[in-house]
Amino acid sequence: MIAIKELSFAYSSALVLDNISTTFESGKIYGLLGANGVGKSTLFKLLCGLLTTKKGTIEIDGVSPKGRNPGFLSKIFYVPEDFEGPDMRISSYASGVSQFYPNYDAELFSRMLAGFEIDAERKFTTLSLGQRKRAVLSLALALKTEYLFLDEPTNGLDIPSKAEFRKLVAAAMDENRTIIISTHQVRDVENLLDHIMILDKRAVLLDSSVSDIQKEYSFDISINAPEDALYVEPGLGGCCSISRNTTGEESRINIELLFNYINSKK
Amino acid sequence: MEYIGHKPIYLQNVDYIREKVLCGEWPEEERIPSVRELGASFGVNPNTVVRSYQQLEAEEIIYNKRGLGYFVREGAVARIKEALRREFISQELPQFRAKAEMLGISKQELIELL
Numbered sequence: 001m002i003a004i005k006e007l008s009f010a011y012s013s014a015l016v017l018d019n020i021s022t023t024f025e026s027g028k029i030y031g032l033l034g035a036n037g038v039g040k041s042t043l044f045k046l047l048c049g050l051l052t053t054k055k056g057t058i059e060i061d062g063v064s065p066k067g068r069n070p071g072f073l074s075k076i077f078y079v080p081e082d083f084e085g086p087d088m089r090i091s092s093y094a095s096g097v098s099q100f101y102p103n104y105d106a107e108l109f110s111r112m113l114a115g116f117e118i119d120a121e122r123k124f125t126t127l128s129l130g131q132r133k134r135a136v137l138s139l140a141l142a143l144k145t146e147y148l149f150l151d152e153p154t155n156g157l158d159i160p161s162k163a164e165f166r167k168l169v170a171a172a173m174d175e176n177r178t179i180i181i182s183t184h185q186v187r188d189v190e191n192l193l194d195h196i197m198i199l200d201k202r203a204v205l206l207d208s209s210v211s212d213i214q215k216e217y218s219f220d221i222s223i224n225a226p227e228d229a230l231y232v233e234p235g236l237g238g239c240c241s242i243s244r245n246t247t248g249e250e251s252r253i254n255i256e257l258l259f260n261y262i263n264s265k266k
Numbered sequence: 267m268e269y270i271g272h273k274p275i276y277l278q279n280v281d282y283i284r285e286k287v288l289c290g291e292w293p294e295e296e297r298i299p300s301v302r303e304l305g306a307s308f309g310v311n312p313n314t315v316v317r318s319y320q321q322l323e324a325e326e327i328i329y330n331k332r333g334l335g336y337f338v339r340e341g342a343v344a345r346i347k348e349a350l351r352r353e354f355i356s357q358e359l360p361q362f363r364a365k366a367e368m369l370g371i372s373k374q375e376l377i378e379l380l
Contacts, residue, residue, distance in 0.1 A: 029311055166309030171302065173312050191275055191310045219272055251272040 001025055002047065002147070002178065007056030009042055016042050018202035019056070026146070027175035029192050032182040033259055034199035040182040041081065043199075044149045047180075048078045060147060074101055076147040081155060083136045085124025090135045093124065094142075101143040109142035115164055129156040137165060141172045148179045154188040162188050186255040196255065198262050205262050214250040218243045219257065231261035267308040275310060279318035284346045287327060287338055294338045298328060301336075325349065 002024040009017040016039040024030055032040050045051040046058060049065035049072075058065055063072045086093060090113070098104040113120050116134035124132055133156045140148060154162050169192055173179065181189050196213065198206040208216075217230075225232040225239040232241045240254060242261050269278050286292040298304075301319060305312035319336060322328045327342045339345075366376060 028313070163309055167306050170309050170312060171306035173305070191269065191308075191314070194311055194313055214274060221272060250274045250277075252269065252274045252278075 001061065003057075003059045005057045005059075007046070007053065007058060009039065009046060009051065009053045009055070011042075015202060017046075020199075020204060021056075022197065022204060022207055024178050024180060026178050027173075028178060028194040029169070029173060030178070030180045030195045030197060031186070031189060031193040031255070032180055032197050032199065033184075033186065033255070034182075035263075038199045038201050040199060041151055044078055044080075044151055044180070044182065047147075047149060048076050049073070050078075070100070075145055076149070077101070077140050077143050077145040078149040079136055079140045079151060079153060081152040082129075083132055085127070085132050085136065087123060087125045089121055089123050090118065090139075091120040094120070094139050097139065098143060101145060103144035105142050105144055108144075109138055112138035112142060112168055115168065116161060130158055130161060133157055134161055134165075137168070141168055144172075144177075146177055148177065150179065150181045152183055152185075153181060154183065154185050157188075166192055186259065190253070190255050193255075196258075198259060200263070200266060203266075205266060206258075210253055211250075213258065214245070214253055215248075216245055217258070218245045218247075218249075219251045219254045231257070231264060233257060233260065267310065276314050276317040276321065279304070279308070279310070279315060280321050283318065283322060284327065284350075287342050288346050288350075290343075292338055294340050294342055296338055297334070298336050298338060 004020055004022050007017055007020045008015065016037075020043075032043070034040055042051065046053060047060070047065060049068040052066045060072065060076065063069065065072065094109060098106070110120070113135065116138060118127075118131060118135050118138070122131075124135070127135065133153070137150070137153055140150070154165060157165060166189070169179065181192070183189055193210055195209045196206060197204065220226065220241050220243065221235075221238045222241070223238050225241040226243050229241040229243045232239050240257050242254075242257060245251075267282070269275050273281075283292070283298070286298075287294075292298050299307070301312050301315045304310075305315045308315075319328065323330065326339055326345055328336045329339050330336055
């Protein structure tokens, strides 16, 4: 489990995270949403010890990332949004990196690369952004770390690769893993998420499980929005609306709409 | 799997599995895909699939054989048909009737058309 308590972080004088407290549990996939610059990537870097702060604490299975202890680091993996990759073949890079990760599954890695149609003998420098992304995502999932942080994973992926990505994440998920995905492309990962956290400058606007959200709110598409709707967006197929769930019947979450609603309230 | 409309995903999975059983593709007393397999092939969170399977267990469509996975229950086809029949009578029929009335189609005309 990841426990964050009263965490703050500033780049020189610019405060990014202000007094954040939350937890991330095993066996769940979290969606971390928020506008540009609210500190999603900063939070990831703090979680894996790439950045440190004096204000507040982070504990991952009781250990602070600050120490960058090798045993601790072997449990986590972070895929940044813009992964350049070294001037090496994918296969050599993977065999180097995987030395540090005891649960690495080489056979799974090959299968994932094949699913993504990537040749392991290519060098990163000869690949497009989307191809590099597919290679590093395959590696990230095959390392089978307990904690996996994916920063905008679907950015740069073409449509079939996005579907493949969802399948691979769903297949890789188990009760011992925690996956946190930050994204602006909510539709790409909507069906994967257990829990949604919306960050804003200096505040957590929402931190709730998808099932709790569906119990609290109703999501609807209709010609005329319900009179008691909390938030409405007109569209070609009808009005998308959010209302209080008064019937107890659940409806499919529309995260984009929820995000816009939550942001309109602040 | 393409999820549309505002029915929650776990219930759309339930509909999908009911359909598979109803058309005989997943016969009674045979194993169905595991939570993990279905989650992976749909690109959906396995916890959502768990919820779908719980719902189907409650409806006595499937059951869990410890260590072996989920199986289609004997009599599942009849139970699904019965459930769909009730849904048809309580939900679709009133809409159909309202539309026919609005368009001024008489009972006699309907019988002839059917």
